Amino acid sequence: MIRKERAVLALEDGTVYRGYAFGHRGETVGEVVFNTSMTGYQEIMTDPSYNGQIVTMTYPHIGNYGVAIYDMESNKPFVRGFIGREFSEGFSNYRAQESLESFMKGHGVVSIQGIDTRALVRRLREGGVVKGVVAHRSHTHPEDPYGEFSVEEEQALVQRALRHEDIDGRDMTQEVTTALPYAFPTLKHGKRVVLMDFGIKHTIIERLAEVGIEPIVVPAQTTAAQVMALQPHGLFLSNGPGDPAAPTYAHRTAWELMGLLPTFGICLGHQILGLAAGGQTFKMKFGHRGGNQPVKNLLTGNVEITAQNHGYAVDLSSIPNGEFVATHLNLNDQTLEGMAHSRYPVFSVQYHPEASPGPHDSRYLFDRFIEEINAFEGATGTPVEKALSGKYGV
C-alpha cells in the first residue's frame, strides 16, 4: 500500500476537508476561489492577478502535460496555494521540462489533492468565497506525516484562516508591479504604448506586440506627467490582483490621462477606468474564473466565449454623467464585461481577450486598439481636441 502524506484545507467558516499533501511541504493561507478551466493550470498559477488566492481547479485531473517554460504568464507562480481532486505525478508532453509537482516544489507552492472539490465549489458558490488554510501534516509533524490532524489542530487552522487579512480593501498591485520601467523589444518599429503594470500577464504584451505596439512597461505608481513625458501614442492599463478600489494613485493617473491618449484597459485596468471616472466597484459572490464565460458584445450582437479571472465588477450606473457606456455584458449574471467612453477613444473589458488559456473570440480588441491609436495620430489639434472630435467614440 502506498502511504500518502496527509493535508487539510480548513476554511474560515469551520469546514475542514481532509486530503493529501502535494507540492511544496508547508502551510499557506489565502482566499479560496475556483477556476473552471479544463487546461491552463500553469498560466493560472503564474497569472499575478491570483496573488493572495488559493485556487481550486474544478476539472478533476490536473498536471498531465507538465510545465513548460514557454507557458509562463510571469516569472513565478503567484497563487498562494493550489487545490485539485487529483494531480498527475508524471507528465507527457514534448514541450514540457518538468512535472507540476517539481514546479510547485521549486516555487514553494503548497497544495492539496484528494479532497471533494465538487463539494468545496458548491460551498463557494452558495456562500461566496472564503479564506482558508492548506496545511501539510509533514510541516508540523515531520516524525509522522501519515497521521491525522487532531480536532484541536484543525480548529486552530480554522482560526488562522479567520484571522487572515481580507483581500477586500487591500492594494496588492504594489506587491506585483515592476520595480523599474522596461521596454519590450519588437522586431518592427511600432507604436509606443505606456503599459501601466498592475500585475501584467506576458500574453497581453505579446498580443499588443503582434498588432504593432511597442509597450513600455511602467510601475503602478507612475504619474500622468511621467507617462506623458514618454511621449506615447497610447495607454494600456493591465490586469492585476486585489481590490481595484485600493490603488487610488492609479485612479488618479487614469483620470488625469483620460482623453489625452487612446486607452485600453483589461480586467483590473477596466475597473480602474470605472473608478477614475467616479464610479464604484463591488465584490462579487464568487467571481468569474474559467475559460468559457459567455459575453454578449452589445455593439455587434455577437456572443463571445471568454476567459475570465476576476472577483470584482464595475457598477456602470455609479459612473456619473453617463461618461462610460456598456459594450459587453456577461450572459450568466448580466454583470458589466466591457465599456467605452462616450466621447474619448477609451475602452475596456473585464474579461481576458488575450485568453491564455481560453478561446480566441475576443482578439479583435487588440486590432481595435491599434486602429484607435492610428486614427488619433492622424487627427489634427491638441490631444483633447482630437479625443473630442467624436470620431473615435462608440
Ligand SMILES: NC(=O)CC[C@H](N)C(=O)O
Ligand atoms: N484579472 C484581474 O485583473 C483581476 C482584477 C481584480 N483583482 C478582481 O479580482 O476583480
